[in-house]
Amino acid sequence: MAGRALITGATAGIGNAFARALAERGHDLVVVARDTARLEQLAADLRATNGVEVEVLTADLTDPDGLARVVNAVTDSTRPVDLLVNNAGASLAGWFGSTDIADEDRQLDLLVRAPMHLMDAAIKAMSGRGHGQVVNVASVAAFTPRGAYSAHKAWLVNLSQWAHLHYADAGISVMALCPGFVRTEFHQRMGADISTVPRWMWLNADKVVATALEDLERGRPISVPSLRYKLLTALSRHLPAGLVAKIAKRGR
């Protein structure tokens, strides 16, 4: 039984790849984002191609009413969600301290408050049923100090690691997905200059999701797709603090 999955940020990039991969595996879906037309198009494609049920839920996760509607979908016992993918995200172009604090608040809402509320709702609903899975899309940015974005992702990785241990006995798997650079709309949306990022550092969203789903089935607490990023993250844990600080000063 594939069960029902709720994916935030399903209109583009990694969330869109999750939606397509899970529909292919027979999961019914709830797809969440702000752009209703794109969500409806995705839902129509997945229904036609995979014969699965797809519910469209338009919500801005930085808006308390929008977030509450998604929480309700996660806790609806008549249509249980077996897999939550906390994926929606974005980044600001500037560094913390130079950006508008109102924009930083919205970032905190999107990258921390929204996944926290949805994970809380999912764990409570799934504990009652004795099974469930949560994927929190973080980033390799979580492993080096590089401004507010990496701090938000570090928070998500840390809570995921703890929840993975704490809720295992309740039948709930929690995993943090930590990709490196992935070709999506992310950098274009934030207006970043990506011309200096070497080609070898770019990952494909479908491959990232395929690895994530394998790691989730294996019960891993953290998924770092691709050998190159596994090596880089392992290295970054053992680098001298001075070198980490140098890296932190360069780009996001």
Ligand SMILES: NC(=O)c1ccc[n+]([C@@H]2O[C@H](COP(=O)([O-])OP(=O)(O)OC[C@H]3O[C@@H](n4cnc5c(N)ncnc54)[C@H](OP(=O)(O)O)[C@@H]3O)[C@@H](O)[C@H]2O)c1
């Ligand atoms: N791309 C990378 O290199 C990379 C690397 C590591 C981690 N990540 C993480 O991966 C996740 C997905 O990013 P991506 O690269 O796939 O980015 P993307 O292509 O820009 O997609 C972002 C998705 O999030 C949705 N979204 C953004 N703000 C939202 C809001 N306020 N409320 C609801 N939905 C919202 C967008 O949909 P709408 O615009 O329709 O709302 C879109 O579906 C993020 O958490 C990001 O931090 C990305």
